[in-house]
Amino acid sequence: MSKFLALSLIFLIIIIIVLPAALVRGCSFAPVPAPRIDRSPIESPAGEINIRVYRHDLNEIVELPLEEYLVGVVAAEMPASFGQEALKAQAVVARTYTVNQMIHYGGPGCSVNPGADICTISGHCQAWETEEDSLGKWPAADAAAHLNKIRQAVRDTAGKVITYDGKLIDAVFHSTCGGQTEDSEKVWSTAMPYLRGVACTYCEGTRWWLTEQKLSSAKFATNILPYVTAVPVSSAGRPLLEAASRSDSGRVLTLRVAGESVRGRDFRSAMGLPSTNFTWKIDGEQITFTSRGYGHGVGLCQYGADGQAKAGKTYEEIISYYYTGIEMGTLSPWQ
Ligand SMILES: [Zn+2]
Ligand SMILES: [Zn+2]
Known part of the structure; x- marks a missing residue:
């Protein structure tokens, strides 16, 4: 390789890589000051507790x-x-x-x-x-x-x-x-x-206002098992579910799973639902829960x-x- 070519290569590297890098670094020299954390002690009218x-x-x-x-x-x-x-x-x-x-x-x-x-x-x-x-x-x-x-x-x-x-x-x-x-x-x-x-x-309209969870019949049967004596599916393989009582706010207090009574709060934790205010739809092998809110x-x-x-x-x-x-x-x- 000729000396001229080698020099040109070095020159090119400077133009393409080193110079822009130096420029960018040069531009970022004035950092935006972050707000300071106010750690002054929090005084209570009740004194130090x-x-x-x-x-x-x-x-x-x-x-x-x-x-x-x-x-x-x-x-x-x-x-x-x-x-x-x-x-x-x-x-x-x-x-x-x-x-x-x-x-x-x-x-x-x-x-x-x-x-x-x-x-x-x-x-x-x-x-x-x-x-x-x-x-x-x-x-x-x-x-x-x-x-x-x-x-x-x-x-x-x-x-x-x-x-x-x-x-x-x-x-x-x-x-x-x-x-x-x-x-x-x-x-x-x-x-x-x-x-x-x-x-x-x-x-x-906030994040947990209305949410949907989908479960297969098989998953439903596994989840509910700790709360019932038998696997609650019909001969057609569908979950057997009916609401027995709801509070005035619409939350499920108890429901019947294949004839057995299960508390709404137990059912919620078994299915991993965000609240006890839920409805469901059974579609073939799939059950869809629609829940309102999150928490008790x-x-x-x-x-x-x-x-x-x-x-x-x-x-x-x-x-x-x-x-x-x-x-x-x-x-x-x-x-
Ligand atoms: Zn609210
Ligand atoms: Zn504790």
Whole structure:
């Protein structure tokens, strides 16, 4: 190869690769400053309160300031993109639930972790995540702003709790009611005066408003087996299903599967349905469930809370909407 050719090649490489790379790098020299995380302490009118949290990930009990713990609960329980007043409502609901659990305030603590007020298992006590987990799950560009929103929601409601008749309420909540929340006794055994079903159209059209699940007859038979004595298919191989009773909100209380009675909530968990408010259609070997909402349907509807926040409602209005006859209170100081 001639010297001229070699030199031309080097020149070409510079023009095609090195120069554009240098230019691009040169252009990216002014990074957009990310919003700063506001980690200033969250002060409560009730003073400094510490909670003993059993951290499932560490397999140990850690002591945290209550309001800081609540930041991790709100981040784990509600999308940070929700309206600010919905996040504030969630913070008050989580605080009420948490304080009800605390041994110091006469609560039972976490029943499976002696010495802990609460654990981080969502199916047992209440979901919670570390700040690192929260920042990691959000898109990097939104992470700081999301955390600031949640910290502000906790800060703006610090020490606030929900009471009925002077006592803290059992502040249950769910994702999406699907049009009507449920009376507590239709889901559990106790009728609570503040857990009454209310109409809610604020969650209309959101992710879990109406969903569909398809199952084969064979899969249906396998799933229902733990709840019945015989495989419930007709001679034609079709599931035998009939609704026995529904609540006023439309949720299935019991249904009959090949003549045997199965509770709506058991049927929901057997089939993996988002709620007990479902209908079905049997088409040959396939059964299609159409479900309304997601969750048990009692207390605050989270997607509804977001709808109300976006419609300009305050967190107090949102809370009073879903918990009948309650009052807002401030936590008594730690003594
Ligand atoms: Zn627990
Ligand atoms: Zn709703």
